[in-house]
Amino acid sequence: MPLYLIRYSEIGLKGRNRAYFEKRLVENIRTVLKDKRLKPKIKRLQGRLLLDVDKEIDLKNIFGISSYSPCIQTKAELKKINSESLSLVKKNPKTKTFRISARRLDKRFALSSLELNNKVGAFIVKKTKLKVSLEKPDLEIGVEIINDKAFIFCKTLAGFGGLPVGVEGKALCLVSDKNSVLAGLLLMKRGCSIITVEESKIKNLKELDELAKTFKCRALIVPDTLQSLKDYPIDVPVLRPLIAFSEQEIKQELEKYKSIL
């Protein structure tokens, strides 16, 4: 049963309703995993989510997630942390140098992050032949203390960050090519829900206004650049997220999201 510690950055930064953002992210993760017929258990911790799921999964493409780590959970007690860290080291037999990177998110825990680094590090050195390397260790063991639990991991995978899809309301996205999908993605990353409409299925651009009203969309998203700048007969604001991008920047962004596109 893999267990994942999930981090999100921007939600915490905003002076907005953090709980609402967190709930939306939880909901979005549930939706994605439900599509894969998985039944996850998700807990909201202090600035983190804890996901318990039947098998290994990829969470990279869920906007709002900045990073995530497959982890071991144990009590926030030095003895337990030592032994679980040691077990992680033993699972990585090629390791010669290591480092402990502890973070005490729960300040009630008796040891500071630095003290925890030193104590767990000393224990591993005593029990193995490994050396500590702060600069470029073969293995970095992360320890996060949250509430009365410790989460221990040696792998952190990057997500795209951004905001959870849905926190900023709905927008209609006019889709014709890759650039228009990119335009939609960039606004999903800012929290928009997207209703897509294929340009080829539209007889008259005036239909867009009707569609926006039907689906209660706050805006229309189009892939216009200055070279393809058009006006659209629609009452809601028209968003052109690619308007200040060069061709090279558009290529770079497409490359960044190729796992989604």
Place this chain on the structure above:
Amino acid sequence: MPLYLIRYSEIGLKGRNRAYFEKRLVENIRTVLKDKRLKPKIKRLQGRLLLDVDKEIDLKNIFGISSYSPCIQTKAELKKINSESLSLVKKNPKTKTFRISARRLDKRFALSSLELNNKVGAFIVKKTKLKVSLEKPDLEIGVEIINDKAFIFCKTLAGFGGLPVGVEGKALCLVSDKNSVLAGLLLMKRGCSIITVEESKIKNLKELDELAKTFKCRALIVPDTLQSLKDYPIDVPVLRPLIAFSEQEIKQELEKYKSIL
């Protein structure tokens, strides 16, 4: 009399009217230097501009310029290139290792870029005690062969790139804060000319439409993000270049252009 070799990247990439873009860039450089009461001579070479001006200047902020180098000009003859390269080395007395980076933009020149590297490099080694380091030289001497001239330099300064202001027509920019200046800058970098209008001096947003007509603006530029999304009563397209930026990305962009802002 400093001489500058100026490079521009995107102009060449476009399938559009290259000569028109180059002329606009020349015109923009003239305007900036005229404001400083300088009288530059500017020549269009093969994919480069050559600027001859009374004193040292900063060209970083002129959109369209990707980089520029203060340079020495000489005939495209190996003997001349050797002696001018040697004089540059002597002007940098702390140098211990060097490299020659030649580019033959004019294919009529007898030596290939590689041959030129080797010959000039060998000459410098013979005349000095310096060593060649291809990896991390103290001094890199650039040689560009264009038409029947060689341009020799040891410093390349970065510009912002983009397109020359003015090649994409005029836009009205509603200015209220730093973000709105950034919004305008991003579109100037895509080639727009900007007419600014201070929001505080506008009594009613309907005045914008009149201003756009008066100044023949193709678009209105505003700093809206999803959190500050507004609709504007104007007939031309509304451009919101910051619409897909996070707060952090806006900060980064502001930092990038702090020499202008």
